[in-house]
Amino acid sequence: MPGEAIDRLIQTLARLPGLGPRSARRAVLVLLRRRAALLEPLRDALALVAETARDCPVCGNIDTTTPCAVCADPGRDAGLICVVRDVADLWALERTGSFRGRYHVLGGLLSALDGIGPDDLGLERLEARLGPDQVREIILALPATVEGQTTAHVVADRLERPGLIVSGLAHGVPLGSELDYLDDGTLNAALTARRPLQG
Amino acid sequence: MPGEAIDRLIQTLARLPGLGPRSARRAVLVLLRRRAALLEPLRDALALVAETARDCPVCGNIDTTTPCAVCADPGRDAGLICVVRDVADLWALERTGSFRGRYHVLGGLLSALDGIGPDDLGLERLEARLGPDQVREIILALPATVEGQTTAHVVADRLERPGLIVSGLAHGVPLGSELDYLDDGTLNAALTARRPLQG
Structure with a gap:
């Protein structure tokens, strides 16, 4: 039975994935016990991210600069675009440190159930980049699930152009x-x- | 490989109990995806708590009012004080809704290993309340562990006074x-x- 403000904090934290009401309560108790070391840094980090995080207008990545650090990096190959489902997958690929091209974030996969059609994947934005950036290859790094592979086929069909290689991850x-x-x-x-x- | 501000948020979140680097990353992705519904409410709730949360100078509870809501409630029996180890235990007892007295938070248990002696438990503060509040009974609601029961014995000895009942939870x-x-x-x-x- 903590105060109203503390209770609201617990309930908001409990909506994060991986935290329930019980673990959110434990987390808030730790935050309250370590105010200078944990509560205030977390408050400041959240405020900064809420203030500065934006969707990159070029690729759909989320970053605190516009365009994102990947799109703004002149050392990355603009002629190679990796198509991913979401930002989580983009970050996963970036953690490998082995991809030096750029990205396009679909924001989802084709799904009749969720009403996501080809027009919801930002493909015009991707197509608009093909000419100006002299794109040589598109890598479809989509999940190896039915939805992922269906989406990959539709995207590959749509991007078919003379001289453009469309590839997929190895299985x-x-x-x-x-x-x-x-x-x-x-x-x-x-x-x-x-x-x-x-x- | 998210930006620096987002990375700092992930690392700060990962220090909460129940969250590791992986689940903190997932949580931040959900926060970034649902900025208005989740990121901004969490930022506001944290800022409010960081601004207003204080240790109650009477009982040691943490609340956004001074004294805390329990101590300030005139409907609660000031003559009955429940001694608890920490605020987590106080909240657990409050959730039962069956205790209508007040509290004293020790902030820990006697521990030679951690260098916590009887002087670290705020017992003078508790003793100072006995007379003015006409305390009739002290309930020692301490963990049923060796440290908890050792602490209970020491506190009971120290509080021994004519007419004051010192009780413990039933086993x-x-x-x-x-x-x-x-x-x-x-x-x-x-x-x-x-x-x-x-x-």
């Missing part, structure tokens, strides 16, 4: 995994796409 | 539990403290 055995535990589809894909080993 | 079978799964100590306590059933 196969994830690193560190036992063959015994893999599903048949993945094993099948790995067999079909087998590669000669460099001796 | 016994928790509601909803199977006897088969209970430890011997609890069963023993429940047997020793058995009560005649009202027919």
Whole structure:
């Protein structure tokens, strides 16, 4: 039975994924116990992000600069665009540190159930970048689910142009995994796409 | 690889109990996706709590009013004080809705390891309330652990006065539990403290 302001904080925190009412209460107690070390830094970090975070008008990434740090980086290859479902997937690819092109965030996948059609994926924005940026290749880095692969097909059809390569991520055995535990589809894909080993 | 401000928010959130780096990232993505519905209310709730939350100078509860809502409520029995380890335990007792007295928050338990002695528990503050508030009974609602019960003994000794009742919580079978799964100590306590059933 904490005060009204504290209670509202608990209820707002409890709406975050991974936190329920019980863990939100624990988190708020820790925040209240460590006001200078935790509560105030969190307040300041949230206020700054709420103030500055914007959707990048070019690629759809979320960042505190406009355009985002990826689009603004002159060292990145504008001729290579990676199409991702959402910002979470963009961040996941950025964590690998191995992709040096730019992105296009769809913001979702085609879904009849959720009423998301081809017009909701910002494809005109992507098409508008093809000429000016002299785009050579589009990589469709979409989930290997039915919705993801359906979306990939529709996007690939729409982007078909002479001289433009549209590629997809490789399917196969994830690193560190036992063959015994893999599903048949993945094993099948790995067999079909087998590669000669460099001796 | 989100921007610096977003990254700082993720790292600060990850220090809350129940959240790690991975779930903090997920939480921040949800916050960024739902700015008006979630990010801004959370920012406002945090700012208000950071601004107004104070330790109650009477009982040690944390609230946004001084003294706290419990101490300020004239409908609560000032003659009955419940001693708790921390604010989490105070909130737990308040959730039952069955206690209508006031509190004293120790802020910890006696611990040679952590260097917490009897002088660190604010007992002078508690003793100063005994006379003016005409306190009749002190309930020691402390954890049923070695530290909790040691602390209870020390506090009980210190508060011994003619006419003042010092009581502790009952030990016994928790509601909803199977006897088969209970430890011997609890069963023993429940047997020793058995009560005649009202027919």
